[in-house]
Amino acid sequence: MLLTLFLVMSLSFWIIRLMPKSIFENPEVSPEIQRLLEAEMHLDKPMVVQYYYFLKGIVLHGDFGTSVKVRPGMDVFRIISTRIPPTVMLNVLALLVSMPLGFILGTIAALRRNKPTDVVMSFLIVLFISIPSFVFASALQYFLTFKIPIFPTLYDSTALTLGAKLNSLVLPITALALGPIATIARYLRGELIETLSSEYLLLARTKGLTRAQATVRHALRNSLVPIANTIIPMITGIIGGSLVVERMYSIPGMGGQLVDSILAGDHFLTVALLIFYSAISLITILIVDVSYGIIDPRIRIGGRQ
Template sequence: MARYVLQRLLAMLLTLFIIVTVAFLVIRLMPTSIYDDPTISAEVLDMIQAKYHLDRPLIEQYGIFMKNVLFKGDWGISMKIQPNVPVFQVLGGKVPLTLFINVVSLLASIPIGLIFGAIAAIRKNTLTDHGISLFVILFISIPSFIYATLLQYFAGYKFGWFPITYTVSDVAAVKYLSLFLPTLSLALDPMAKVARYMRAELIESLNSEYILLARTKGFTRPKAIFRHAIRNSCIPVLNIIVPMFANVLGGSLVVENIFAIPGMGSLMIKSINANDHYLTIAILLIYSLVSLMTVLIVDLLYAVIDPRVRMGGKKQ
């Protein structure tokens, strides 16, 4: 197991390296220059370009960047958003905020989705099932920023249950309360997806012979389902967590803007628009790292839930 994790971590490093390389090259292909302000004189511009090595060939720029990253751990400095501040210092307080709303919405949506999916499957073709399925379709087909806006208007402005935007406060409760609406609007879509998958998988499990066998043992139907079907149905649901999380991260770019959360999402858009190259790379790096970690965790979870995966690994 440890060896497997190590292998996966090494593969992850390689993937990150490729992502950073591609990001570095692609970003520089964008047509505008960093400083397109016409008031800057040619001499100053030359000096700035020399400082950031922008006057060198692309390959050489990449070499310098990589050398700094690998040997000094220096990911460069922000050029426009907060000039001369090292990129990770700029990111500092923003990463936890973004991760918080993303991870919480994902973690909350999975159990809730599983429960609703299970209820829908057990009460298949009843009013309950149809009701759940209706919401599932709504939540999947409407993008998260629509709920974000609606929630902000109704729950935030009209009824005043929650703060309209992110509130900076020393009181943790106030801060987290203001994060509730964005988290909720991000959670609806994954919740619906999990519910939909769980419903389909559980219906299949319910028709399986081992449920019939469990019932011939003398279990009541609910007991047989609980003991024999639920866990089996969770295995395929794991499949969708990775693409789902990627989706949540994407949705959070917009939702953070709506609720004025000073997270990575808004920063990423700003840095791309401002041609703040090093900052953009750093943000991409963090997004990639988080996504790859999710992939790894999901793969390890497979082994925990499904003995066939675990044992299969042992034999080799």
């Protein structure tokens, strides 16, 4: 995992820094001052040397550099640390909303296989999987804040109560969660249909369990193992979607900052943000990997032997 993080750091450094355009290109700043600033940040040295300073700063001092454009003179790490909580809150909430809903809908679809409920749901699932979250974001904004004003248009970061804050998060969370809900429901439906026709489910029913009891106790958990696989790309999907959605609802998170920093050419900030995004993804992947063992004893105990 550290290796992955290192590769991400190096890759994002090289890719971003090899972009043309000087960081300090600004007609209002005189060329001498530009040169002085570049010297201070080692920007006048060859790229390899800059790479060395970049790695040394992060590893030894946790120093990701200084912002030059978006918030000039401010330590990048400090900028990001204020930006992480809203982003994490949005993404985690979207995930927490989408998983149970996806499970419930997937189960219903599997149990009502080929009945009208299932057909309608399958149609909606395809629709929601194929439409990206920012389209939902603008559609929700248009219909639920402009046409029928139920929810606030933008995120209210100054809200005093948690309730008000969450209220202003409902729309972005919904926009982010619709796709994942559909993804989970779709995969779970397929998995459950297979599990429901298994011998042990038949045995569960010959024990005298009702169909619903058998499904919940025996089928659902067995279907979760393959589902855990789909959760990893789903999480990265949510994070990717939140880049844009944060912007649309002016949530002061990492996503908006990343877009700003790329547009402004604030390379230190961009690279640092990319690293933090990767770190968040890696952590979620780790959690998913650990959860395999919790769901399936064959992985847990089999690995020990």
